[in-house]
Amino acid sequence: MATITATTPVAQTRYLSIADSSGETFVVILPPDYQAETERGQMLSKRTLVPDGTMLRTQVETNLNRLWALEIWLTYSETNLVVEFEDEDGKVTKTVKFEPKDEMSRAEFLNRLGQLPPGIVYEWHSCVVDIVRDWAVPF
Numbered sequence: 496m497a498t499i500t501a502t503t504p505v506a507q508t509r510y511l512s513i514a515d516s517s518g519e520t521f522v523v524i525l526p527p528d529y530q531a532e533t534e535r536g537q538m539l540s541k542r543t544l545v546p547d548g549t550m551l552r553t554q555v556e557t558n559l560n561r562l563w564a565l566e567i568w569l570t571y572s573e574t575n576l577v578v579e580f581e582d583e584d585g586k587v588t589k590t591v592k593f594e595p596k597d598e599m600s601r602a603e604f605l606n607r608l609g610q611l612p613p614g615i616v617y618e619w620h621s622c623v624v625d626i627v628r629d630w631a632v633p634f
Contacts, residue, residue: 504525504526504527504528505526506523506524506525506572507523507524507525507526507626508521508522508523508524509521509522509524509622509625509626510522511576511615511618511619511622513614513618514614514615514618519575520574520575520576521574521575521576522571522573522574522576522619522622523571523572523573523574524570524571524572524622524623524626524627525570525571525572526570526626526627527569527570527627531569531570534565534569535562535565535566535569535630538557538561538562538565539555539557539562539633539634541555541556541557542554542555542556543556553634555633555634557633559633560616562633563616563617563620563623564605564608564609564616566620566623566624566627566630567608567616567619567620567623568601568604568605568608570623570626570627571596571604572595572596573593573594573595573596574593576592576593576615576619577590577591577592578590578591578592578610578611578612578615589610591607591610591611592607593607
């Protein structure tokens with residue numbers, strides 16, 4: 496019997512330098528395994544062939560923001576991201592932070608992610624696709 500040797504995915508750290516100009520805020524991203532790829536594929540499974548001139552193109556029906564949130568969750572390991580929301584007087588009214596993945600439920604993670612300003616989520620997702628290049632163009 497032949498044995499195949501595979502390497503264990505290694506978590507990689509990326510910094511949210513646009514959202515945090517100090518360069519201190521990081522996200523740790525773990526490349527996906529086959530189970531994660533399969534779950535992601537479920538969101539992209541509703542496809543239709545659409546005529547486009549003399550060719551057919553594939554149209555995928557999905558909510559891109561939900562896809563990105565799922566991709567962030569599937570690759571999430573940990574982060575030191577803390578977002579404080581202030582009112583017009585500069586008083587902190589809400590704080591959103593994240594525990595390591597093994598200390599948070601998926602629902603709690605997605606709830607907190609959903610409270611963030613879109614620009615932070617978009618930058619976080621760009622860190623994900625920097626590591627998981629196949630996810631950069633989902634269709």
